[in-house]
Amino acid sequence: MKFFGAICLLSCFPYFISASSWFSASKFNPVDEDLTVQGNKIPGANPASYCSDWDRESDHVTIDYINLLPNPPKAGKNLTIQGQVDVGTTVLNGSYVEIVVKYGFVPIVRERLDICEQAYELADVECPVEAGVIKKEATISLPWAIPPGRYYVVAKAYNANDEQLTCVSATVSFSHFGFQLIDQD
Structure with missing residues (x-):
């Protein structure tokens, strides 16, 4: 479940943070200095974009950047997620994210x-x-x-009053199971 938790962390980054202890007005991004938004792409070293079928005018969250180290993520390795967001409303108990993960075209996770x-x-x-x-x-x-292949992820976040917070989509590919064959010569 940690893999899908990581996806949730990536897509719902703003809600996993204590604003009082991590508040920062700086827009400094240590990995990717180009923070210009291109289309729906979320700035930074990541495969994420805002959902194309989502009305972002009603969002309560703007993602300044998200960096994944390494990018792309590697099976069996640590994944460091760095980011900065502007949260426009207090996130209360009862806020939720609806996640759909597809392996290829087959849905493998549909969870709230x-x-x-x-x-x-x-x-x-x-x-x-x-x-x-x-x-x-x-x-x-x-x-x-993590089975090799492409994973398509959509995460739609809502506050406790069912108002949209943000929607993020990403495609992540894993090329192997994370183990190596060792030559026995």
């Missing part, structure tokens, strides 16, 4: 996750998360046994 529970489990952050500019870094271990 509590944002506050995920925030506490993955980043030791408790709700409510106050509005403001938030900057955070988190590292998780990805499992070795």
